[in-house]
Amino acid sequence: MYLIGEFREKDAVRAAIRMLRETGVRPSELDLFSEEPVEFPRGVLDRPSRMSLVSVLGAMAFGSLATAFIYWTQHNYRLVTGGMPLFSFWATGVITFEMTMLGAIVATFALFLWESGLVRKRDYSAPVPEVDPGAICLRVRCRAEDAPQAIAAIRRAGGHQR
Structure with a gap:
């Protein structure tokens, strides 16, 4: 199951990511979409690279x-x-x-x-949101039983679910 939250401020997205990580969501289950690059401080959405x-x-x-x-x-x-x-x-x-x-x-x-992700198998059923100018969309992959916690974290951070 995929949830998409829309935010207008980078700090709100950072707070949502922090809350989602505290509930057990892995960084590989989070994706950001925006019209321009969004940079976060180290540790917010780190994905290890070898x-x-x-x-x-x-x-x-x-x-x-x-x-x-x-x-x-x-x-x-x-x-x-x-x-x-x-x-x-x-x-x-x-x-x-x-x-x-x-x-x-x-x-x-x-x-x-x-x-x-260009040569490995991807989930083509994952929805790709249309991003409005100035908006930042956060896509969360979670199980159906974890969805209420994820929705609550997105709303507490100041985003709204699409």
Whole structure:
């Protein structure tokens, strides 16, 4: 079940989010809609992101795989090098660096697509409100038995239900 509350002030929305969070609503069940960006202080509607961790892990994985592939390639094809080493980190440094950066970029972009909801399954039955100029709409996903508490929190904060 989805509830939509309409607010005119950012402080009222912040109060509604705080009250809804106190009743047990998770941040992933709350969505804001407005004509312009709404910024809140840290902690109001935080959704954890693992972007930096995934970026570093992607870089490490791609860099390690690139170095291992280069090592395997240089040892798999026997060459007479005249006493020079078959595998040299100096010779593979550029390729390793480029593949490391590619890994960071690919991992970051993939997680961006995932967190934005573009590649995962979404609930297409969720109503998207028409937002009037100057209004901020708060959509709450809740169970039917929790709806009266959510409606009361929206009204106490100064919003009205659509």
